[in-house]
Amino acid sequence: MGEMIVNQIVTQVTGGSSGIGKCIAIECYKQGAFITLVARNEDKLLQAKKEIEKHSINDKQVVLCISVDVSQDYSQVENVIKQAQEKLGPVDMLVNCAGMSLSGKFEDLEVSTFERLMSINYLGSVYPSRAVIATMKERRMGRVVFVSSQAGQLGLFGYTAYSSSKFALRGLAEALQMEVKPYNVYVTVAYPPDTDTPGFAKENQTKPLETRLISETTSVCKPEQVAKQIVKDAVQGNFNSSIGSDGYMLSSLTCGMAPVTSIMEGLQQVVTMGLFRMIALFYLGSFDSIVRRCMMQKAKLETVDKTA
Numbered sequence: 646m647g648e649m650i651v652n653q654i655v656t657q658v659t660g661g662s663s664g665i666g667k668c669i670a671i672e673c674y675k676q677g678a679f680i681t682l683v684a685r686n687e688d689k690l691l692q693a694k695k696e697i698e699k700h701s702i703n704d705k706q707v708v709l710c711i712s713v714d715v716s717q718d719y720s721q722v723e724n725v726i727k728q729a730q731e732k733l734g735p736v737d738m739l740v741n742c743a744g745m746s747l748s749g750k751f752e753d754l755e756v757s758t759f760e761r762l763m764s765i766n767y768l769g770s771v772y773p774s775r776a777v778i779a780t781m782k783e784r785r786m787g788r789v790v791f792v793s794s795q796a797g798q799l800g801l802f803g804y805t806a807y808s809s810s811k812f813a814l815r816g817l818a819e820a821l822q823m824e825v826k827p828y829n830v831y832v833t834v835a836y837p838p839d840t841d842t843p844g845f846a847k848e849n850q851t852k853p854l855e856t857r858l859i860s861e862t863t864s865v866c867k868p869e870q871v872a873k874q875i876v877k878d879a880v881q882g883n884f885n886s887s888i889g890s891d892g893y894m895l896s897s898l899t900c901g902m903a904p905v906t907s908i909m910e911g912l913q914q915v916v917t918m919g920l921f922r923m924i925a926l927f928y929l930g931s932f933d934s935i936v937r938r939c940m941m942q943k944a945k946l947e948t949v950d951k952t953a
């Protein structure tokens with residue numbers, strides 16, 4: 646498997662106008678890539694374009710903006726990607742980063758929230774990938790990145806809608822990787838932890854206490870750091886991309902039938918599996934006790950309310 650050289654390659658980033666996506670675009674631009682940003686809001690796109698352009702390393706580099714909803718209409722997504730390809734040439738690397746999170750207890754979440762998260766997080770990654778994959782296979786080169794989440798590796802209180810939409814990306818990525826590997830096209834799934842972005846700030850406004858307490862087990866990452874790791878793994882053609890020691894343990898523990906990139910990676914998984922399962926049992930115990938404590942706290946408050 647050859648490493649990709651980012652200089653002069655065409656990188657298309659959905660969700661590239663904010664947060665992790667914007668940092669991925671900056672990281673690629675710093676290495677000399679041509680960028681297409683895909684998102685809905687045109688003002689945010691233009692602002693991101695200006696910010697990214699500050700990091701140019703030569704005067705040929707371009708940042709193109711496409712305003713489209715990646716989750717709605719496949720033919721519309723296909724059309725705008727074709728138009729972009731006419732201007733910049735075929736996409737070498739597609740990063741599917743458009744997405745969002747909504748948390749809440751299962752019975753409190755609207756049914757429409759399940760549909761919406763599945764549309765944005767899952768179908769919103771299927772459509773752009775479907776639009777570029779044939780050309781990548783023909784050209785015998787390419788990278789497709791799916792940005793899942795640690796919540797795409799384990800289910801947590803409050804994430805019934807979000808986790809399932811992020812788990813879906815793993816299945817898509819595994820199946821697709823098996824199809825395209827002989828054509829020298831490589832798929833990466835990234836599993837970031839909580840990351841300090843506008844999307845994360847918004848998510849926190851409605852996060853249940855339980856979800857917040859469980860998430861606080863791990864620290865919040867900087868989007869620049871997450872972006873750097875994702876770009877590095879995608880360029881190297883690694884199937885898995887994770888951050889930090891929790892990320893490493895989670896990826897080893899949940900490797901299942903995921904492809905390995907090196908013999909070393911496979912051996913590490915074999916050797917660490919039992920130990921990491923042991924550690925996971927302690928985490929699960931502490932998560933369960935957080936949930937139970939919150940329930941008892943609420944019950945106590947209710948009896949106080951009633952007697953008052």
Ligand SMILES: NC(=O)C1=CN([C@@H]2O[C@H](COP(=O)(O)OP(=O)(O)OC[C@H]3O[C@@H](n4cnc5c(N)ncnc54)[C@H](OP(=O)(O)O)[C@@H]3O)[C@@H](O)[C@H]2O)C=CC1
Pocket residue numbers: 659660661662663664665666683684685686687689713714715716742743744745746765766769792793794795836837838839840841842843844845
């Ligand atoms: N921040 C975190 O803690 C973590 C985030 N992630 C995942 O990383 C990704 C990026 O998250 P983050 O940077 O926090 O998010 P932000 O909310 O900061 O940015 C989201 C980006 O996606 C775009 N977008 C959203 N919906 C659509 C749509 N339907 N069509 C096209 N573009 C869309 C937004 O632009 P616009 O609204 O204008 O369309 C924006 O550019 C998401 O998939 C998220 O689930 C994973 C783990 C942790």
Ligand SMILES: CCCCCCCCCCCCCCCC(=O)[C@@H](N)CO
Pocket residue numbers: 745746793794795796801837838839840844845848859860862863891894895898921922924925928
């Ligand atoms: C051996 C096993 C060790 C396991 C440690 C597990 C710790 C889990 C904490 C999970 C935090 C949830 C991240 C979700 C981020 C996200 O996607 C949202 N913030 C999106 O906005």
